[in-house]
Amino acid sequence: MAVLSVIEDDPAIRFGLVRALGERGHVVTTSSTGISGLQQVIDTRPDLVVLDLGLPDVDGSQILSMLRAVSAVPVIVVTARDEDDVIVGALNAGADDYVVKPFGAEQLDARIRAVLRRASAVTEEGPVTVGDLVVDAVTRQVTLKGVPVELSRREFDLLLLLARRAGEVVSKRDILAEVWRQAWGGSERTVDVHLSWLRRKLGETAAEPSYLHSVRGVGVRLVAPEPGP
Numbered sequence: 001m002a003v004l005s006v007i008e009d010d011p012a013i014r015f016g017l018v019r020a021l022g023e024r025g026h027v028v029t030t031s032s033t034g035i036s037g038l039q040q041v042i043d044t045r046p047d048l049v050v051l052d053l054g055l056p057d058v059d060g061s062q063i064l065s066m067l068r069a070v071s072a073v074p075v076i077v078v079t080a081r082d083e084d085d086v087i088v089g090a091l092n093a094g095a096d097d098y099v100v101k102p103f104g105a106e107q108l109d110a111r112i113r114a115v116l117r118r119a120s121a122v123t124e125e126g127p128v129t130v131g132d133l134v135v136d137a138v139t140r141q142v143t144l145k146g147v148p149v150e151l152s153r154r155e156f157d158l159l160l161l162l163a164r165r166a167g168e169v170v171s172k173r174d175i176l177a178e179v180w181r182q183a184w185g186g187s188e189r190t191v192d193v194h195l196s197w198l199r200r201k202l203g204e205t206a207a208e209p210s211y212l213h214s215v216r217g218v219g220v221r222l223v224a225p226e227p228g229p
């Protein structure tokens with residue numbers, strides 16, 4: 001059972017979801033506008049949010065950005081358009097998954113369960129330590145030599161992936177698939193840009209790497225630096 005918040009302006013879909021998801025054992029609260037939905041999520045702290053992208057007051061993708069600024073709650077977006085740029089935009093803005101209208105309650109429920117499984121796997125995982133770098137997937141905090149490092153969501157996800165696979169060369173293709181959820185397409189340049197931001201925040205450069213080592217034409221590897229003399 002999960003506590004779900006559904007933000008959807010179409011009353012027929014909203015009532016249908018309350019019934020269908022309720023029958024599948026979830027507790028469902030609903031909102032018919034973006035702003036009231038955002039407030040409800042902040043107030044009730046649900047396990048997962050189902051967010052329609054086409055809302056009457058504020059565009060759903062803007063609601064998603066506002067939500068991401070204050071919460072890491074899993075979000076599944078609902079879109080009426082099966083278009084790559086809409087879906088990629090939502091995933092880039094921090095959605096965990098999506099469904100395209102019309103969709104069956106069974107498909108949505110399966111996606112809800114899969115997203116919640118991923119989220120709970122993270123909760124059970126302890127912090128990853130590489131040298132003096134500690135990456136905590138639960139609190140989403142990073143420290144270097146005990147000093148907190150402020151990272152954006154993408155920078156954090158990128159660092160967490162590399163830390164989990166420390167010592168291994170991770171290809172940019174893998175990074176795009178895991179961090180940006182773009183198994184197809186996507187630009188390796190995006191990875192390069194985030195890597196350079198991450199390097200700056202960790203106090204290193206590509207020319208003088210400490211933790212982040214680029215392997216030309218292959219990918220990037222995170223390793224603990226050699227102890228100094």
Ligand code: CA
Binds near residue numbers: 009052053055
């Ligand atoms: Ca709508």
